[in-house]
Amino acid sequence: MTPPIRKEESFSFSRQTLEYIHHAAEHGLYEIRGLGAKRQLPTFDDLLFLTASASRYPLEGYREKCATKTVLGTRHAKQPIELEIPITIAGMSFGALSANVKESLGRAATAMGTSTTTGDGGMTPEERKSSKTLVYQCLPSRYGFNPDDLRKADAIEMVIGQGAKPGGGGMLLGQKISPRVAKMRTLPEGIDQRSACRHPDWTGPDDLTIKILELRELTDWRVPIYVKMGATRVREDVKLAVKAGADVVVIDGMQGGTAATQQVFIEHAGIPTLAALPLAVEALDEMNVLGEVQLIISGGIRSGADVAKALALGADAVAIGQGMLMALGCNSDHYTLEGKTHDASGDYAVIGTEPGFCHHCHTGRCPVGITTQSPDLEVRVSPDWGAQRLKNYLQVLTMELTTLARACGKSNVHHLEREDLVALTIEAAAMARVPLAGTSWIPGKS
């Protein structure tokens, strides 16, 4: 009798890979989706704090003062940005998000004394009114970009790229191009809108230098100018941004989110946030501008621990996008309308997914009313409810951050330092330039 053939699942052709190949073969289409990288990557979870004991003196858990004030844009601007916390809200467009969500973000940021950021498509009156400190993005598409809104901004962010799709540009599919979105972007309603991958009026870093000067002239050198880049060749890119005159450099790691782009970009372009941050810090150090040019890191920041570790590695602040959307109920099985909870699982099923797996921002049919322009869905996030949820989330992150900082003996969150950290894995130790836990070994350094 022939022995039965053993069942063995392939690592190279896992069930997930088989599903991908079958899908490609069946449809002849490559996948567009939202959110960020879902593959397993080294993250801030791979780092741990060496909090105080005999060799370090801690501060009392939540009573002693621990400063969180953060100042950005001190290099050239007459009016640097002064924030109460080092946690900012990343650029996300009206178009990708509903007007209610943009207003919620602005109100929460204002309540917590931090900034929020426009996105592709320009500035809406609602977000300007609701945001005490608003960063105005200058993107390659220049949709809705104009000098009046530029002068209303508290800072300008020149966007060269983002972590989810560095070098890839962007898209907003036709189902989200409502009459208002179309008008703001000067495009016909309902067409699939492409956001260019490069700027229309400058190409290289020498041109960028002059472009930044143009923006300074337009605003009479009043506001800081950030330069945001997706994390790829971080060391070189940060140096070029500094040389071009940036007041603040924003580095967005590959876990950063998007409203819609090709899956192949999301999972296969750029480097993890953990790897990008030390490269950016070293570049600033080598340019001798640490403390003069501030650094914001983004891309998959979720918790107060993430924020604390980012600051310990040398960031001046973090920016959060996806975490804010999740605080509003992204991937939740329900939404809350006028104080009542409603089951959303049926709406997930309609778009072919379920809570916990959804990355269907591109469809415009967000079951919890966040990434939509549909009137029947966007009411699922009211600005009052949304602002409170977001404020709560920012408050928790800040409390976790200060708790960790106090335990490390710091009276200011910006005093957290690399020496406070160890790594759980060799990969994280090499990327973060901190010792592997229980050793003094930093791969590549010692």
Place this chain on the structure above:
Amino acid sequence: MDRVITLDLEKQTVREINQFLHHDLGESSARVEILNPFGVHNIAVGLDAPVEVDIRGHAGYFTAGMNKQARVTVHGNVGWSVAENIMSGEVRVKGCASECAGASGHGGLVVIEGDASSRCGISMKGCDIVVGGGVGHMSAFMAQAGTLLVCGDAGPSLGDSLYETVIYVGGAIHSLGADAREEPLTADDRATIARLLAAARLERDPGSFKRVASARSLYHWHAGADHKAYS
């Protein structure tokens, strides 16, 4: 104009001149002469007043960027991105313009009396651009709205990924970009061309132009598209 104000880039910085143009013009209309530009960048950016500005010589990058209301004339050549993101008013270059003239312009009129280099009218969003000579490659790339009128020849890949901008070309077209196509010239087109020529103070036969517009085949993302067609 009841006042003539003279500013001199040999004696003042571009910052001082822009500061004056932004804040110190006063209520009454004025004409401003800017002398000795010597290719300096960012001259007269961000104007928002019904002022006439004459730049006497060659100017650098981003001249008259984001202009509103003002009528700016450069009596020479300009560098990259003249009148980028223009909102209204008029920017006229008596000589030639380097790359990206009128990029992302939302409104108003840009006139280049000589030639314009590549990417002229890139991403334009409603302004009108008239070029007395020719334009370089990739002009009107991803242009969304407004009109580009080229009296001379157009370089390779004209109107690549065009949206709703209409292009008129008086000379030869080297090649069209993805999704751009030549269409018959109508009576409305001839009227538009005549209007733009008059505004630019150029004399040409409106009937001698070719019309280029979007075929709109890229308006909806189609991942299964034949990529060889766009290579």
